[in-house]
Amino acid sequence: MKIYFINSIRFVLLILVQVLILNHFEIFGYVNPYIYPLLIILLPFNINSIQKLFLAFALGICLDFFEDSGGIHTAATLVIAYLRPLFLRNAFGLSYDYQTLKFYDAPFRSRFVYVSLMVLLHHTILFSLEIFSVNHLLYLFEKIVYSSIFSVILILITLNLIRKTSK
Amino acid sequence: MQQIILFLIKNKTGLVFIILMTIALGLTFKAHTYHNSKVVSSANFVTGNVLETSEGISQYFGLKTQNEILAEENEALRKKLLNLSPSEDTLESQLDFITDTLYRIQKSTVISNYYDKIDNFLLIKGGVKDSIKEDLGVISSKGIVGIIEDVSKEFSRVISILNTNTSINAQLKKTNHFGTLTWDGKDPNILSLVDVPRSAPVKVGDTITTGGRSLIFPENVPIGIISEYELDENVGYYNISVKLFNDMTNLKHVYVIENTRKEEAYKLLNPEQP
Numbered sequence: 001m002k003i004y005f006i007n008s009i010r011f012v013l014l015i016l017v018q019v020l021i022l023n024h025f026e027i028f029g030y031v032n033p034y035i036y037p038l039l040i041i042l043l044p045f046n047i048n049s050i051q052k053l054f055l056a057f058a059l060g061i062c063l064d065f066f067e068d069s070g071g072i073h074t075a076a077t078l079v080i081a082y083l084r085p086l087f088l089r090n091a092f093g094l095s096y097d098y099q100t101l102k103f104y105d106a107p108f109r110s111r112f113v114y115v116s117l118m119v120l121l122h123h124t125i126l127f128s129l130e131i132f133s134v135n136h137l138l139y140l141f142e143k144i145v146y147s148s149i150f151s152v153i154l155i156l157i158t159l160n161l162i163r164k165t166s167k
Numbered sequence: 168m169q170q171i172i173l174f175l176i177k178n179k180t181g182l183v184f185i186i187l188m189t190i191a192l193g194l195t196f197k198a199h200t201y202h203n204s205k206v207v208s209s210a211n212f213v214t215g216n217v218l219e220t221s222e223g224i225s226q227y228f229g230l231k232t233q234n235e236i237l238a239e240e241n242e243a244l245r246k247k248l249l250n251l252s253p254s255e256d257t258l259e260s261q262l263d264f265i266t267d268t269l270y271r272i273q274k275s276t277v278i279s280n281y282y283d284k285i286d287n288f289l290l291i292k293g294g295v296k297d298s299i300k301e302d303l304g305v306i307s308s309k310g311i312v313g314i315i316e317d318v319s320k321e322f323s324r325v326i327s328i329l330n331t332n333t334s335i336n337a338q339l340k341k342t343n344h345f346g347t348l349t350w351d352g353k354d355p356n357i358l359s360l361v362d363v364p365r366s367a368p369v370k371v372g373d374t375i376t377t378g379g380r381s382l383i384f385p386e387n388v389p390i391g392i393i394s395e396y397e398l399d400e401n402v403g404y405y406n407i408s409v410k411l412f413n414d415m416t417n418l419k420h421v422y423v424i425e426n427t428r429k430e431e432a433y434k435l436l437n438p439e440q441p
Contacts, residue, residue: 070198074191
């Protein structure tokens with residue numbers, strides 16, 4: 001029960017922070033950091049996979065409503081939610097397989113790899129679907145790389161901030 | 168049959184993923200075509216009110232510049248008004264002018280504005296309640312902003328000129344050669360005017376205005392000036408880069424324009440339709 005409560009609060013908070021604050025950021029004119037994948041990143045490891053997919057769908061479509069962007073956030077969030085076990089196994093190795101993983105006990109390197117993979121895939125799908133044209137390949141590439149850098153930094157900082165308060 | 172059910176149960180995660188993903192991709196592809204992207208729209212009660220509240224707080228930070236923009240506009244309008252010859256204007260002719268207007272103008276405020284994507288939209292205050300309809304033009308004091316695309320009770324969504332799906336009829340102010348105004352998705356200050364015939368005398372610094380062929384915008388609304396151009400030798404048309412007068416990144420007060428004779432003109436242009 002507690003986990004539903006925590007995630008509902010995170011859901012609303014992340015959307016508001018994203019829409020009301022971060023969407024007004026214009027670093028270099030076109031770089032826009034995204035923090036909301038944090039909800040999917042922080043989900044419990046043993047969550048029911050169907051619940052997880054519906055949560056991702058709801059999160060993405062809320063963002064799409066705010067940004068008038070069709071279904072691009074929905075698609076990107078669904079893909080990272082679906083492929084999350086793969087990234088977890090890659091980043092954390094055996095401790096994920098044996099279900100003994102504690103997120104904050106893992107070395108920083110593992111957490112960094114996990115967050116980076118999730119954000120990079122999310123941004124790649126998001127911006128490819130948004131731009132949707134081969135005429136802008138260089139622009140697309142720049143946007144993915146720069147936005148990913150800022151998003152990863154932002155999410156890692158937020159992860160550390162949450163950890164301090166919960167201890 | 169049993170095996171099919173077993174298969175479905177075994178792969179239920181994958182199936183749910185595929186179904187949800189199909190919906191998401193369907194919405195995405197729909198959004199890439201003009202006039203088809205209304206399923207997911209910010210012009211609804213929840214997003215409209217959240218964005219309006221946020222705008223209500225943040226508008227105080229831009230008050231000074233917005234005041235200056237409005238004062239500039241007032242100055243320009245005053246200049247025009249004072250230079251109109253006041254002698255023949257009896258009260259009746261002024262009343263005629265009011266009741267017989269071709270364009271109905273209504274003020275509105277921008278509550279959400281995107282300009283860093285490929286297909287950008289704005290959300291403005293006012294909807295069905297304020298008799299705003301689809302396909303009305305939106306301009307600011309300095310130039311054009313976009314076209315109303317979706318209307319809810321209290322909010323309207325505007326398809327920005329910074330959207331790769333928009334194409335607006337525009338002309339050279341001096342000679343009335345016209346072309347189509349589009350956006351390539353990169354610089355929010357530069358639009359491109361294509362399909363201008365090679366016989367047109369194009370010069371850097373010339374003014375571009377809206378053309379008279381559009382039923383949405385009035386003729387001669389300023390758009391921008393020519394910043395550079397090249398002649399496509401193969402087809403004999405110019406490709407012109409237009410620098411906007413309007414700062415699309417800083418919009419607050421806009422006007423919705425309704426051509427009151429649009430339906431009449433449309434009927435004349437498409438007589439076979441009922």
